[in-house]
Amino acid sequence: NYNKSRIHSFRGAKDVAITLDGRCIFKGEIARASGGILGQTDTFGDTILFTMEDDILESMSQYDETYEGEDLFSARVEDIQRPLTAGEDDVRPFTSAAVNFPKESPPQQLSPTPEDYVPTIAATTTTKSLIGQRLKLNFTATWGDIHYLGLTGLEILDVNGDVIDIRLDQIDANPRDLNILPEYNNDDRTLDKLFDDNNITMVDQHMWLIPFSDGMDHTLIINFDTPMEVSGLRIWNYNKSPEDTYRGAKTVHVSLDNQTLSPSEGYLIRKGPGNCFFDFAQEIIFNNTSTGIASDNTAMDNVRGSVVESEEPSQDYESMIMPCGFVFQLQLLSTWGDPYYIGLNGLEFYDDHGQRIALTQSNIAAYPASVNVLEGVENDVRTPDKLIDGMNDTMDGRHMWLSPMLPNVINLVYVIFDQPMTVSMIKLWNYSKTSTRGVKEFALLVDDLLIYNGTLGQVTQAARGILPTCEAPIQYHTILFTNNKHIYEKEKRTVISNQNKDQDVQLTNDSRIMAHYNDPQNNPTVDQALRPKTSVPASVRKKFPRF
Known part of the structure; x- marks a missing residue:
C-alpha cells in the first residue's frame, strides 16, 4: 500500500x-x-x-x-474458513469459533496477567447504589460490522465495586447465540462464555457472538434471586482479532426493573484492542452521566481554545483540534543509542481545560510490560506504574519505567480511559538514568488513528554555573494540541520541535543505485545473547566508599 x-x-x-x-x-x-x-x-x-x-x-x-x-x-x-467477499452485499459472511492457532501455543502475552489488574473507581465519582432484581442490557450498535455483535466478558458490580456472582440459570438473551441460525450448529460462542472469567483473550471460544440486525433490539437479561444493589458494569468487548473487533458492541442501553439507568443515547462501549497487551476492561458507573456517547467520531472531537496572536508553536503539525478518544498509544520506535533497552521517566496528560488528568494504575499499561519479562529478571521496580507516580524529574531508577527491545516488536505505552477523554497537552520525561536508553523516535495514536510522530529530546547534563550563556536543562518535552495563548506562553520552551532531523539519502547514477543511506539506529543488528544485565530492586542499599 x-x-x-x-x-x-x-x-x-x-x-x-x-x-x-x-x-x-x-x-x-x-x-x-x-x-x-x-x-x-x-x-x-x-x-x-x-x-x-x-x-x-x-x-x-x-x-x-x-x-x-x-x-x-x-x-x-x-x-480458517474464509468469509464470503464477493456477491451481493446482503449475504451474511460465514464465521466460526475455530482455533486460529495451535491450542498448545497461544499468542505470547508479555503484559501483566489478569491478576495484576487493579480495578478502580475515579475518586471524583460518588458511587450510588441502585436496588433491583431484573437488569436488562440492550445493545443497539456495533463498531461497524453489519452482521454480528459480540462480547468477551461481563461483570456486574455492587455498591462497593465488587463483582456479583451470576449463575447461568439467571441469564437470558435474545438472540441467545449463533446457533439460532440454520447454517450454524454447536457454535462455541454461547452466552455462558460471558461469565467464564476468561476475559483477556483472543480465543473466540471464550466469547459470545450473536447475529446483529441494525435497528433491532439485542437484549441480555440478568434476573437476581433477590433485589440487589448494583452500581455499574465491567465489560470486555469482542477481541478475536483486530479485524473482528468491529463486531464488538458500541452502544448499550441499561434498565433496572424497567427504570432506565443509561442516558437517552446509551452508554458508549470501548472497542477491543485486537490483542492482549493490556487488560481492556471498561467500567461503566450508572450514576456517572458523563459516560454517555460524546459523538459518533471519538478520535477527533471539539475545537476549543483561543488562537495564539503573537507566535505559533514550533511543532511540525497544525494543532487546531484536540484529540478525543479512549486509548492513547505511544509507539516507541528507537532510542538514543542503546539497542537493548528503552525507557521513560514519566508522563502527564491534560484535559481540554488545561487541568492535569489524574491517572491510576488501571489507566497505564505497556508492552512489553517491563524488564521483568526477561528470563532471570524479577522484582525489578521499573514497571509502568512508575510513569504516573509523580516523581519524573529524578535520577532515581526506582521512579522510572524500562522495557527490553525485542526482535520484531514495537515497544508500546498505553493510556486507557473508560470514557472518551479530550487531551490538550501531553508532557513526557525521557529516561535519565542512562540517557542512551531514552526514547528518540516515537508516534502517538488515538484509538488506532495516528495523530503525531516526532523525536523526543535526550536527557543532557547541562552545565550548572554562573555563566550567562548557560541554559537550564529542559526537564520535560511537550506535545501541544491547543492554541490557547496562556498554555503556549507557559510551555513554548518545552514544545517538541523536529526541524533538525537527518535525511535519508540514496545516490543513483542512470537509475543504478550507487550508495544507500544506512542509519544504524533504524537498521540495528543486535545479538540478544550480548544483552547487558540491568536491575533496580525495590530497596537500594546506599554504598559508602571504603577507606
Whole structure:
C-alpha cells in the first residue's frame, strides 16, 4: 500500500474490488502500510490468495523474495474458513469459533496477567447504589460490522465495586447465540462464555457472538434471586482479532426493573484492542452521566481554545483540534543509542481545560510490560506504574519505567480511559538514568488513528554555573494540541520541535543505485545473547566508599 511516510500512509487504499472479465473475484479491505522500511511483508500491505493448493503455494515460495519459511502457509491456514467477499452485499459472511492457532501455543502475552489488574473507581465519582432484581442490557450498535455483535466478558458490580456472582440459570438473551441460525450448529460462542472469567483473550471460544440486525433490539437479561444493589458494569468487548473487533458492541442501553439507568443515547462501549497487551476492561458507573456517547467520531472531537496572536508553536503539525478518544498509544520506535533497552521517566496528560488528568494504575499499561519479562529478571521496580507516580524529574531508577527491545516488536505505552477523554497537552520525561536508553523516535495514536510522530529530546547534563550563556536543562518535552495563548506562553520552551532531523539519502547514477543511506539506529543488528544485565530492586542499599 501507499508508504511514503507514517502520515501519508493514510492515503493508501482501503476498500478494494477486483474483477476478472467483469466477474468480481475479491471485494474487501486491505491493510494500511506502516510508513517505514522495517518489518515483514504484512507491514507494507496485504497478500490476497486465490488458492490454498499446497503445490501451487510451494511453487510460489521458490520465487517469492518475501517468503520466509514454512510458517507463512502453515497448518493454521487450513483451519480458517474464509468469509464470503464477493456477491451481493446482503449475504451474511460465514464465521466460526475455530482455533486460529495451535491450542498448545497461544499468542505470547508479555503484559501483566489478569491478576495484576487493579480495578478502580475515579475518586471524583460518588458511587450510588441502585436496588433491583431484573437488569436488562440492550445493545443497539456495533463498531461497524453489519452482521454480528459480540462480547468477551461481563461483570456486574455492587455498591462497593465488587463483582456479583451470576449463575447461568439467571441469564437470558435474545438472540441467545449463533446457533439460532440454520447454517450454524454447536457454535462455541454461547452466552455462558460471558461469565467464564476468561476475559483477556483472543480465543473466540471464550466469547459470545450473536447475529446483529441494525435497528433491532439485542437484549441480555440478568434476573437476581433477590433485589440487589448494583452500581455499574465491567465489560470486555469482542477481541478475536483486530479485524473482528468491529463486531464488538458500541452502544448499550441499561434498565433496572424497567427504570432506565443509561442516558437517552446509551452508554458508549470501548472497542477491543485486537490483542492482549493490556487488560481492556471498561467500567461503566450508572450514576456517572458523563459516560454517555460524546459523538459518533471519538478520535477527533471539539475545537476549543483561543488562537495564539503573537507566535505559533514550533511543532511540525497544525494543532487546531484536540484529540478525543479512549486509548492513547505511544509507539516507541528507537532510542538514543542503546539497542537493548528503552525507557521513560514519566508522563502527564491534560484535559481540554488545561487541568492535569489524574491517572491510576488501571489507566497505564505497556508492552512489553517491563524488564521483568526477561528470563532471570524479577522484582525489578521499573514497571509502568512508575510513569504516573509523580516523581519524573529524578535520577532515581526506582521512579522510572524500562522495557527490553525485542526482535520484531514495537515497544508500546498505553493510556486507557473508560470514557472518551479530550487531551490538550501531553508532557513526557525521557529516561535519565542512562540517557542512551531514552526514547528518540516515537508516534502517538488515538484509538488506532495516528495523530503525531516526532523525536523526543535526550536527557543532557547541562552545565550548572554562573555563566550567562548557560541554559537550564529542559526537564520535560511537550506535545501541544491547543492554541490557547496562556498554555503556549507557559510551555513554548518545552514544545517538541523536529526541524533538525537527518535525511535519508540514496545516490543513483542512470537509475543504478550507487550508495544507500544506512542509519544504524533504524537498521540495528543486535545479538540478544550480548544483552547487558540491568536491575533496580525495590530497596537500594546506599554504598559508602571504603577507606
